[in-house]
Amino acid sequence: MTSFSITSEYMEPSNVSIIHVAGYLDAHTAPELEKEIRTSVRQGRHRIIVDFGSLEYISSAGLGVFMVFIEEVRANKGDIKLAAMPTKVYSVFDLLGFPVLFSIYEQVDDALAAFPAP
């Protein structure tokens, strides 16, 4: 019923991992995203952009995932930046006050540009 897919790419020159999520991000699918982010962090890639462009739905469990890593990546001079959120997804983030915690950008490119040059 609820489908979720995740793909990631690594931008070599700017040292940024971009994770594209699509479909429904909820308690069932959140572990997949968590695994993906963990993989990036384990590889020492602490500059992460999550692209919400194709995400249809996010639940509270989906939001918690970002909290797991944010302290660690910031401690390593990295960040998790969120980009291209559909209005509905943004409103869930907004309601919970997440925009205070994360930098949210209109476009993935904006997020990419926001990282200081390595």
Added chain:
Amino acid sequence: MQLRHNITWSFVVFGVLFTVVRVLVVLLWSLVGDHAVHENVWMELGLSVLSMLILTSAAGAAATFYVKRLSQEFRYDNIVMATTTFAVSTLALLLFAAVAPGEFVDGRPADWITVLTSHLVAVGTFTIAITLATFLAVVALQRQHKRTRLYLGIQTLCVLGIWLATLLLEVGEAFEAISIVLTIIGGFVTLLNIRRLSWLGTIPLEKKVRLLWLCTCGAFAAVVLAVLLAVNTESYVSVSSQMFLRSGICVPAVINLYGFLFFIRMILATLASLPNSGIVDRRSDEVQALSGLTRLVAQSASVDALLESVSQYALSVCRGHGAWCELYDGKQVRIVGEQLVTPEYITHLHNETSLGATLRSAKQPLHVDALTEQHVNTHGVVLIKSLIAIPLITAGVHTGTLVMFSTVEYGFDQDDVLLLSAFADTISVGLEQARLQESSAEKERLQREFEVARSIQISLLPRTAPTTDWEIDAVMIPAAKVGGDYYDFFSFGNGRSGVIIADVSGKGIPAALYMATLKGVVLAESRNATGPAHLLRLINSALYRTMERRTYISIAVVEFDSDTMILRIARAGHTPTLVRTAASVKTVNPPGIAIGLLPSAQFDGLLSEEQVAVAPGDLCLLTTDGVTERRNENMDELSLDPLVTMLGSSSASHATELVQQALSLVEIHADGTEPHDDITIVAVRIPRLGNVESVDDVPTRIEEVAA
């Protein structure tokens, strides 16, 4: 397969081609040139070379044909086919030789018809003999033992030796004795090489009778041909063969003699197995019945008991010297149902030798006749010399292996592999059954966890609404997978009434436990709090440190000051609070981030309160996202707007009524679909001054889902 087919046919084509060339040469030399066939040494050599080429082609064709059969199962059907072909072609040859006797004058064919027929008879005789020899070799190789190849080599040498001895007969009489000795040795070796005829016992009576009859025909044909060739040197068959290959007559004669021995041995073995036919048939039924029985056992008994009984039974049927089952769970290997071998030894095999890895990676049944690696047991005795390993495949996954071993080389044949495969199928069914049972046990466990979580959740919610200066009511409907919704009624330290609604992220027991913690904090801190925002700050500072990073709680708190008729509302990441005044419906959404995300230093600064002046009869509605995000069949969420509209037109005269109206709005939207999240609705109505109804008799309802 197609390639081999082509090779067979090219051999046949070459054989025919060489035969035609030879016939033409003989015709020209003998009839046109009017020479005796063998009077010129060079001509004789040339003709012999052609004969050899023809024989090689026949041998090649027979070998490739039977190698094709060898890759398949070679028993009853193929033996019947080969024997029938042999008997029929031999009798046809003899009939042909009897009907069309040619004429020879001075050792050369009298006419061209004789040249043709003598060639046909000779080539036929040799081809039949060579095909028979190939067939016998293939039968021996199919059920090979340690010395099969050696014996086959000896037989071939015997036949060649006999031919050489016959060639040299003119030189000395002693060679006759040599050829006789070689014939006897060859015959003895033939008998030695025909082994493992026990499979005859497993075929039904009807087939045995047919085999008996065919083998008799085969034996008859072989003996007639052998005797005719060996004794009657004047016969047409003999003369033709002799002209085809000098002294070559002994080759088909000896081969036919060995063929005769084979057929006699087959007849004796079949006869010996005849009396048990009834038992065999019953035994076969028993095996089938057992197979069905095991399936039944699999439904009730444990997997281990099933594996135990299967390996036990397999051992008794397959003449092995030991057996075990191993199951794979990640990197772990569990040994079950080991028979006549200790688990320590098997573990040793896995840890110390390459056998373990071989077993684990086997995707197809593995049949090893002679292990090259030495597998000694704890007493230093070599145990495993040959083995069969059948992978157990459950739901497409290699979950284990059924292993049977023997302490001698060549301990098993193809029949044992087939039988064990059938047993492995039975086990796979059992394992699949067990897996299903386990997953249903897992479901039950989750169900119990859900019950516990739900009972925690429900026990934490207030049973009745307190008698305060506002009317209040609430409802909470837990979803199938309990969420972490919570609401409570309390009084602030200054005596004002307060209500809290919260939603813990995540589900199940963890969410229920966070909720319990939250209730404790609310109970303790509400007396110290000066207002909603203060209470939220106290809650965050109490919980932030202990909460898991991925978990957070969204909360809304409302305080009612009946003196100033003001609602003070604070929100920590929670769904907006709706307030209906005479003028409008306000969506109250003051800034604030969810509890547990930030330490007090940052959290406190982000939080602020909003105040709404109210009058008697005004309504206030608090919900969790289970309400606004309630989806229907089309996955459409309810959203906040319908609630705003409903509240605007509500004529609720009591909080309970408003709860009811909100609930029915949710239910109409959901249209019977299963809720994914808890649904919590808290409703407040501002009573007329000094006219607070007693609500003691209005219990809050906690409706439970009829799961």
